[in-house]
Amino acid sequence: MFQFVLRKLLRGVLVILLVTFMVILLMGLAPGSVATVILGDNATPKAVAQLDHQMGLDRSVFVQWLSWLGEAVRGHLGTSPVTNQPVTTAITDRLSVTLEIAFLALLIALVLGVLLATVAARRRPDSRLDRVINGLTSVFLAIPAFVAAPVLVYLLAVKVRAFPVTGWVPLTDGLGENLRTAFLPALCVALIEVAVFQRILRADLRTTLREDYVEAARAKGLSDRYVLWRHAFRPASFSLLTVAGVSLGRLLGGTIIVESFFSLPGLGQLVASAVTSRDIVTVQGVVAFVAAAYVLLNTLVDLGYEFLDPRVKTAGAR
CATH class of the missing domain: 1.20.5 (Single alpha-helices involved in coiled-coils or other helix-helix interfaces)
Known part of the structure; x- marks a missing residue:
């Protein structure tokens, strides 16, 4: 180990x-x-x-x-020649915004991905509903965040007026207003992850639902919904949880365009303004921080594989 x-x-x-x-x-x-x-x-x-x-x-x-x-x-990421602010301080001041967007996006992706996957897994393959869900997730995969952002703003902020177009309300000013400003940016970066999670879980659920112990549970007269959630979901969610851990690192580094579009005071906007002003010190410090976070999350996910599934340890020892 x-x-x-x-x-x-x-x-x-x-x-x-x-x-x-x-x-x-x-x-x-x-x-x-x-x-x-x-x-x-x-x-x-x-x-x-x-x-x-x-x-x-x-x-x-x-x-x-x-x-x-x-x-x-020595723990010093330098000082910005443009703002004269230590890069470590700039990262600390803006990290909470990026973390909230990333975690909220992961939560949205897990909820929608699990919902769509379980609905599709209970239907026969290539049914009408299964094809509709596959088509929807294909659209999610094909739309990048910089395209999804203006579309969602037009639909949910301009037309429906459920969310503000831009701006940020800190969590200290109220949970409701904070979530109103964070939901749209998080949804933009979550769409691709929704499609990935849905396809992974749907495939694993369908494989698990064909296992002998699941068929035995059905033979006892248990309902399909109970069998799905009680007997099939946990063993089928192993791949989903490990992919979700990797996705969190990707979400941390994927908010640059979204934060710039929605004028959010996070790491993404910090990097965008630093690139514009040719502030190499700030760009390098933020990139190093995000890369370290991504590497750490990947390491924890790999350790989780070995901890949760002994077969990984056995395969690695050969």
Whole structure:
């Protein structure tokens, strides 16, 4: 077990190193400089070059990355040259918004995915209702968040007026108003996960419903609904729960477009504004944090496989 965890963590560290290096490399290829943003468009090339030298931006990409890495190892992700705010503080101030959107999106995806999967699993394959649900989830898979956002805003905010178009109300100002501002953004990023969860659980449920012990339960005269929820759902939900754990990490990093569209003060909007202002330090710090969270969640999911299913441990020992 210790070797397994150590191996996963070492792979995760390698992923974080590669991701943070690619951030500096790609930001360096983009035109412009953060010095221009700080000094203004009327700054002379000499002044821009001097400020770039003071911030170390005229050094090679590898040297910049090593300098940042040395600070990051000591727990300091740098200070934004644009806002003069420590990146760690900026992440802490905005993390609660992103976490709420991600967890709410995961909850929406689980509820809708389980509901659609159980309805489809109780029907025969290729029935009319099964085809309708498959078509609906196919639409969810095909629509990215930046397309779903304006469509949902038009339907639910403009037409129905059930939710505000943009803005954010903190949880401290009231749960009801907070959920009204968080629901639409969470729904936008949850749609793809709804389709994934529904298809995984539907396939596992149909396989489980053909097991001998399930047929025996039916032979006792138990209702189909009772058999589904009491005997089939738990063993069929193993894959769903592990995929949900991975999806949470993906949702944390998938809110950039949605937060920018809905003007939410989360990590996504922080990264979007940092990219616009060429603030490499902030972008790299947020990316490193999200990558670390994603790696940690993946490691926990892998440990959950081994803990919940002994066959995984047996297969890994061969």
